Every structure is written in C-alpha cells, then in structure tokens.
Amino acid sequence: MTYFxxxxxxxxxxxxxxxxxxxxxxxxxRTAAEAxxxxxxxxxxxxxxxxxxx
Numbered sequence: 067m068t069y070f071x072x073x074x075x076x077x078x079x080x081x082x083x084x085x086x087x088x089x090x091x092x093x094x095x096r097t098a099a100e101a102x103x104x105x106x107x108x109x110x111x112x113x114x115x116x117x118x119x120x
Contacts (some may be wrong), residue, residue: 068103069095077105 068079068083071087072094086093 067096068106070098070102071095077102079106 067081069084070076070077071092073092074087074090076087076089077098080088083115084095087095087098
C-alpha cells in the first residue's frame with residue numbers, strides 16, 4: 067500500500083502495520099491518493115533506460 071506523510075510530504079510503500087513516517091518519524095500518515103502515489107520513482111523506470119539495473 068502507498069502512504070503519504072502529512073508532515074513532510076514523503077510518499078512511501080509499505081506492507082503491514084505503519085505507525086510513523088520512515089523519513090521524518092512523525093505519526094500523521096494516511097493512505098496516499100492516486101496522484102500522490104504516482105510521485106514514487108522506481109529504479110529502472112526512467113525514460114530511455116533499458117537496463118533496469120542500478
């Protein structure tokens with residue numbers, strides 16, 4: 067599931083119980099809206115990158 071931190075704006079994916087933001091440590095997190103989830107960058111998905119390896 068994708069989450070959004072209300073304090074620092076960090077967008078992250080996690081499974082299981084989430085109690086705080088892994089970036090700032092604050093506890094004001096919620097499920098991310100679809101547009102917020104699209105902010106995530108995954109390695110190897112850049113345009114023109116065919117290797118997918120970092």
